[in-house]
Structures are given as C-alpha cells and as structure tokens.
Amino acid sequence: MKISMVETWWTKRNKCLFDEKRKGAGKMDWDVLVLKVTTDTGISGVATAMAARSGGVTENYLHDTIIPIVLGRDPHDREAIWHDMWNADRHEAFFPVFLPGPMDVALWDICAKEAGLPLYKYIGAYRNSLPVYASSLFYDDPQVYLKEALRYKEEGIKAYKVHPSGPVTKDMEIHQMLRDELGEDYVLMTDPVGEYTLDEAIKVGRQLEKLNYEWFEEPFRDFETEKYRQLCNALDIPIAATETTRGCHWGVAQVINQHAADIVRADVSWKCGITGTLKIAHMAEAFGLNCEIHTTTMNYMDLVNLHVSCAIRNCKYFEYFVPEEEFMFPMNTKLPIKDGIITVPEGPGVGADLDWEFIENNCVSYKKVIL
Numbered sequence: 001m002k003i004s005m006v007e008t009w010w011t012k013r014n015k016c017l018f019d020e021k022r023k024g025a026g027k028m029d030w031d032v033l034v035l036k037v038t039t040d041t042g043i044s045g046v047a048t049a050m051a052a053r054s055g056g057v058t059e060n061y062l063h064d065t066i067i068p069i070v071l072g073r074d075p076h077d078r079e080a081i082w083h084d085m086w087n088a089d090r091h092e093a094f095f096p097v098f099l100p101g102p103m104d105v106a107l108w109d110i111c112a113k114e115a116g117l118p119l120y121k122y123i124g125a126y127r128n129s130l131p132v133y134a135s136s137l138f139y140d141d142p143q144v145y146l147k148e149a150l151r152y153k154e155e156g157i158k159a160y161k162v163h164p165s166g167p168v169t170k171d172m173e174i175h176q177m178l179r180d181e182l183g184e185d186y187v188l189m190t191d192p193v194g195e196y197t198l199d200e201a202i203k204v205g206r207q208l209e210k211l212n213y214e215w216f217e218e219p220f221r222d223f224e225t226e227k228y229r230q231l232c233n234a235l236d237i238p239i240a241a242t243e244t245t246r247g248c249h250w251g252v253a254q255v256i257n258q259h260a261a262d263i264v265r266a267d268v269s270w271k272c273g274i275t276g277t278l279k280i281a282h283m284a285e286a287f288g289l290n291c292e293i294h295t296t297t298m299n300y301m302d303l304v305n306l307h308v309s310c311a312i313r314n315c316k317y318f319e320y321f322v323p324e325e326e327f328m329f330p331m332n333t334k335l336p337i338k339d340g341i342i343t344v345p346e347g348p349g350v351g352a353d354l355d356w357e358f359i360e361n362n363c364v365s366y367k368k369v370i371l
Contacts, residue, residue, distance in 0.1 A: 001039045001074055001114070002371070006067045009034040010055040010365040011330055011358075031055045032298060032330055034359055035062065037106040039075065040371075045109035046354065047102035048298045048330070050269060055365070057096065063367055065093045066100045072371050075107040082275045086248075097244055097270045104273025105304050105350075113349040119304065120344050123278070123311035129343040130309055130318040133159030133187065135295060137322075140165055142174045146181055152322065156339040159187035159214070159317060166192065168200045172207055179211045191217035191240075198227050205235040215240045215263055215292075228260035238262035242280075243294050248272045249279040256287050264289055268304045269296035277308050285314040295321040299331045303345065303352050310344045318342045330359050 012031045031051035038044040051058040069084050085100045112122035120128070134152040139145055149160040162178060164171035171192055178188055190213060196204065201219040208216050217240035220227045232239050240263040245251040248271055255261050266280040281291040291314055293305045302321070309315045320342070321327050324334055332355035336343050345351030 001041050001043070001076070001110075003037055003070050003073055003075060004040040004371045005038040005368065006062075006071060007036045007038070007368045008059060008062055008366070009359050009363045010051060010059050011362050012055065012364045013329055013362060029055075030297075030329075033058045033062070033102075034330060034354060035102050035106055037070070037075070037103070037110065039110060041114075043110050043113050045075070045106035045111075045113070046300075046350070047105035047109065047304070048300050048354075049102040050098040050297065052297075058099065059365060059367065061093075061095060061099050062103070063369065065095075066103050067369050070103060070107070071369060075110045078104065078107045078111070078275055081107065082272065086272075097246065101269050101271065101273040101276065102301070104275050105268050105301065108274045109304075109349040116348050118344065118346050118351055119274075119307035119349055120310040123274070123307065125311060126313050127310050128346075129341050130306070130315070131159065132157050132318045132320045132337055132340055132342050133161050133189065134322045135161045135191075135319050136163050137326075138163050138165045138193075142170070142177060145174055146177060148322065149178060149182060153182065153186065157320070157337075158340045159189070161189040161191055161217070161319070163191050163193060166195050168196060168204060172204060175204075175207060175211055175213070179213075184212065187214050188212075189214045189217060189240075192219055194218055194221045196220065198230060201227075201231050202234050205231065205237055205239075209235065209237045213237060217241070217263075217265075218243055222255075225255055225258050225260040228255070229258050232259055232262060240265060240292060242266070244270065248276040249283050252280050253283060256284065256289065262289065264291050265294045266291055267294040267296050267301075268308060269298070269301050270294065274304065274308055277305075278312070281308070281312040281314060285312070290314045290316060292317060293319065295319040295327075297321055297327055299324070299328045299335055300350070300352060300354060302327075302335065304350055306342060306344050307350065330355050330362075332358065 241261040243265040
C-alpha cells in the first residue's frame, strides 16, 4: 500500500473567536484546512489542520515540505515518516506547532480503516469513554463564565475550566464566584494562558488550594521552565503545563526533568499527531504523571484526541471546548457526549464524517498532488 494522492481544502469561515486583546492587530479568521490522504488501494485518511492566522501558511507548509515526504510511502511506516518530518523541521522547515500533526493523524486513520478497527482499538484500547469538562473561551464579563458553567452543569457535565481574562485580582474574584455558586463538590480548573508573574501565580495558587480546584494551568509561557519549577515547589495544587512546548516529547522531557510541571499537556494537533502524543503520554506515565489531552479547537481532531485518550491510562478528562457550535466546523454532528461522559466512536478509523458539501461551498483554495 502506497500513498498515491493528497488533497487539501482551505476552508474559510471569516469569524474570529478571540477578543481584541488576544487577536492582536492581525487577522484571525479561525479557518481550517482539510487534509485527505489516499492510497493506491483506495483507502483514505482524513485530518484537519489549524489555519486560524493564515490558511496560506498551513497550505504552503503542507504542499512545499510535508506532502513530498509522504507521497509514495507506505502509511504503515508512520514512525519513519514521523522522524523524517522532524528531520525536515531541524533543517530549516521550522514547522508551526500545529504541523505536521495532521498528516500523522491521516496516516493512522488509513491504517486503522485498513484493519477494520476503531482508532483507539488499533492503537490498543484501555477504555471507551471519559468524563468531560467544559472549557471556556475568554470573556470580559465574569457573569458570562458563571452562566456558562451553570448551563453545562445542568446538562450533566460535572467539571468546568475557566480561562479568566485578567487582571489577577479579577481572576481571583472569578475563581471565588465559581466555587461559591457551583458548590464544594463541583470540579473546577483554571487556565489564564500565561499572563502572571511568579508572585502573582503563587498568590493565585494558594487561593485555588483553599477553593479545592483540580489544577492550575499555564500561568506562564511554557518556555519559562524555571518559574514553573519554583511554582511547583511552592504549591500543593497540581500545575499543568507543556501545552505549547516545542519539540514534542523531547521538549516535554526537559520540563519533567526539571520538575516544572505536575501534569503535562499534549494533543494530536500541537504535539505532532498521534505518534507524538503517545510518546508524551507514555513518557509521562513512566514518571507517574498524568498527560491531560488538550483541545485542538476542532471537533474532528478532538475526536482523534478521544481515541488517543482511550488508548492510554494516565488521562483523567476530555477537554470539551465550548460553546461547541463554534468548533464543529467543518463537521456536521456534535461530539458524542451524554450525561457528562464522552464515548469513543466504534466505526473504522476516526469514525466520523466531515461536512463535505460545506467544505466545498466554503473552499477558497483546493490543491491535489498525485504520485
């Protein structure tokens, strides 16, 4: 079996989901690039790639650097292909963090389909479901977080992660409000996305300990490992990090070695696909750490995350980015969540379909490469 054709659709939706503070001066249309890899046996693997800032960047990296590495190769040779992509990265490609993961996902999808197995069973199943936590966007009004958390609690979801928008004093008020209104037993996490000084993070962390939050995530940039090490030493609450750490498992290994995180993060988009995410999860397990899988911001790839999460032991939750309607694109169905539990699809491969009519109607650039 050889890869004989690769197609991409740059699918545009002209919608920004971030506020001006995080969007910055440039555009952020949250586009998606759809990738379809087909073999000479007629089996196709599908993935989606982030194109939030520039669909042209994603499209050009795939066609100029990644597709030439895989065309004509056997998709079973995923490990060799994965390392060849990293070799290209080292020698002047310098892939964005969200590439080349989607290509790796498409290769796994092909092989699981060929085997007639759902992806998680092809990898090696540990379970078939996980509890969900609703994960917010950034809001200026604290009441929006509360309203959203209560909505998902009513829907049966038993955990909520807030992304407070700052400053620190306001974030602490939000933490207190959520605990007061949701009750002592409701699972809560917080993720300010890298905005605190070390002193501020210690102060917030001590508050979170008193409020019995599940974990404290990304109060600094992921490369600030010494600050993370000091924070882990100062607090008892688990500190979650490595969401954007470069270098896949090699980068995360440095964080673990420095005792700079209590929980590591990975996902199939930002950590070089299923192959990279599994390497991180298995390494973390060896050190007694959980690898909590991070949302890809795309429902289809989050289903791939779910397959991986159900093939490892050291993951406690599924991150459910809300409101879901904003992240279904370009799928046409919601995630399989019921009573706060998400259950992995049982069809071959990823076991989900994209909305191909929608993709065609909103495609601004289609490219095809044939062997």
